[in-house]
Amino acid sequence: MVGPKVVIDSREITGGDIFIALQGERTDGHSYIGTVFETGASWAMVSRAWYEAEASPEPPAGKGFIVVADPVAGLQHLSILYRNTFAIPVIAIGGSNGKTTTKEMVASVLATGFKVTMSQGNRNNHIGVPLTLLQIRSDTDVAVVELGINHPGEMGVLAAIARPTHALLTNIGHEHLEFLLDIEGVAAAETELFDYIGDNGGTAFVNADDPRLQASGAALSEALFYGTSDRPDRHCRASSISVEQDGRLSFLVTSSNEVEQVTLNFTGKHNVINAVAAASVGLHFGLPLVRIREGLEALAPAPGWKRLEVMDAAGLRILNDTYNANSDSMRLAIDALCDIPCAGRRVAVLGDMLELGAAGDVEHELIGRYLHQQTVDKLFTLGEKARLICRENPNSCRGHFESQATLLNALLGELCDGDTVLFKGSRGMKLERVVDALVKERIITRQK
Numbered sequence: 001m002v003g004p005k006v007v008i009d010s011r012e013i014t015g016g017d018i019f020i021a022l023q024g025e026r027t028d029g030h031s032y033i034g035t036v037f038e039t040g041a042s043w044a045m046v047s048r049a050w051y052e053a054e055a056s057p058e059p060p061a062g063k064g065f066i067v068v069a070d071p072v073a074g075l076q077h078l079s080i081l082y083r084n085t086f087a088i089p090v091i092a093i094g095g096s097n098g099k100t101t102t103k104e105m106v107a108s109v110l111a112t113g114f115k116v117t118m119s120q121g122n123r124n125n126h127i128g129v130p131l132t133l134l135q136i137r138s139d140t141d142v143a144v145v146e147l148g149i150n151h152p153g154e155m156g157v158l159a160a161i162a163r164p165t166h167a168l169l170t171n172i173g174h175e176h177l178e179f180l181l182d183i184e185g186v187a188a189a190e191t192e193l194f195d196y197i198g199d200n201g202g203t204a205f206v207n208a209d210d211p212r213l214q215a216s217g218a219a220l221s222e223a224l225f226y227g228t229s230d231r232p233d234r235h236c237r238a239s240s241i242s243v244e245q246d247g248r249l250s251f252l253v254t255s256s257n258e259v260e261q262v263t264l265n266f267t268g269k270h271n272v273i274n275a276v277a278a279a280s281v282g283l284h285f286g287l288p289l290v291r292i293r294e295g296l297e298a299l300a301p302a303p304g305w306k307r308l309e310v311m312d313a314a315g316l317r318i319l320n321d322t323y324n325a326n327s328d329s330m331r332l333a334i335d336a337l338c339d340i341p342c343a344g345r346r347v348a349v350l351g352d353m354l355e356l357g358a359a360g361d362v363e364h365e366l367i368g369r370y371l372h373q374q375t376v377d378k379l380f381t382l383g384e385k386a387r388l389i390c391r392e393n394p395n396s397c398r399g400h401f402e403s404q405a406t407l408l409n410a411l412l413g414e415l416c417d418g419d420t421v422l423f424k425g426s427r428g429m430k431l432e433r434v435v436d437a438l439v440k441e442r443i444i445t446r447q448k
Helices: 029-038 048-053 071-083 099-110 128-133 154-162 183-190 192-200 211-218 270-284 289-298 327-339 357-372 387-391 404-414 432-447
Strands: 018-020 043-047 064-068 090-094 116-118 142-146 166-169 203-207 223-227 234-243 249-255 258-264 309-313 316-321 346-351 378-382 397-401 420-424
Touching: 018 029, 018 071, 029 043, 043 048, 043 071, 048 064, 064 071, 071 128, 071 154, 090 099, 090 154, 099 116, 099 142, 099 270, 099 289, 128 142, 128 154, 154 183, 154 192, 166 192, 166 270, 183 192, 183 211, 192 203, 203 211, 203 270, 211 223, 223 270, 234 270, 249 270, 249 289, 258 270, 258 289, 270 289, 270 327, 309 432, 316 327, 316 432, 327 346, 327 357, 327 420, 346 357, 346 404, 357 387, 378 387, 378 404, 387 397, 397 404, 404 432, 420 432
Parallel strands: 018 043, 043 064, 090 142, 090 166, 116 142, 166 203, 203 223, 223 234, 316 420, 346 378, 346 420, 378 397
Antiparallel strands: 234 249, 249 258, 309 316
16 A cells, blocks of 8 residues: 655645645645646645635646645544554654654664654644654554644644554643643643543553653553653663763663663753653563664764754854753753763853743743753853843853844854853744854864
């Protein structure tokens, strides 16, 4: 079975595709109907409003329209019908932080013994999840699907689309407080995934180091607990965690009477619990611990990962964690900066954490106080709220900046060879642009 190729980007049409005409913020897929048919699409899913406004146009010979009230709902319904034709395990991965890393680790572990289909990139929302399900093929043994939310009730909707047989939540943290309000609101929204498993049957992998997930998982009839404690009820656990000279993580993973030494191509001690989650999944699917180790050690962050990506460039060691930020991931990034071996000074370049709503000021002040307790030598901040982090650290803060250009100039004047520099902020701050410009300018300077 080849399976359908369903696309939402007209530039991805190759031949025989189903094009879904979505209305986006910047463009309307209906504007490209003629183009997608010319470039090889066989079908176009369009809204009834567009179809009637265009006087019910006839498609080219051999082509066809799928007319629906709403193409987004149509895409979701199509993916549900398609997913229901497969009786394979579907592992849904959610949580506040580390979803994508854990998804990649789970897929890498399972790939040592199975044919895996997984979510690509950050396709984890009401559009991305259906597109992932539509990538399942007849030779797929197991699907790994990332579920991302920012509003109450969304997890239940995504679970109903994916119909997972297994569920994993990484942790509960201070994410999207603009919409989820507080940590209890986050917990309620995320654990809808466990509720789905409880109501429909299946197995949950539970991070026992997270008290809210521990409590939620305890109510399930089929739950496997993993973590860092040596309690006998742990399906899988990690111990002896250390950070290598190059920033990589080393630890022991234990299950029953098996023990393996694992070295990850990732930094940040919090990634150990993500790896143990993947190990727990692998063990449940019958993989020996040695194969699980191979799967974990085979995975490396792709260029442009931007999740605590370690870069040795232009005399600096850079921790590029610019993909996104909330207060929990900010603390973990600061911890990673302090843990990694450093020849020079430890420098934090921190941008605003967005989507915190009314908690924004308080959360930035708390990060400032947390940073004050750590061994960070210099601090630079960017954005409206990040000035509060700077204010809490008058001795180490070298300045608060309103533009990337002024921040870049300050960094070029302050940083020295051997420094380790963390860049962390929400996606909207686009701090990766400062990283790229900094490396480029330092390379040019060093060549003179």
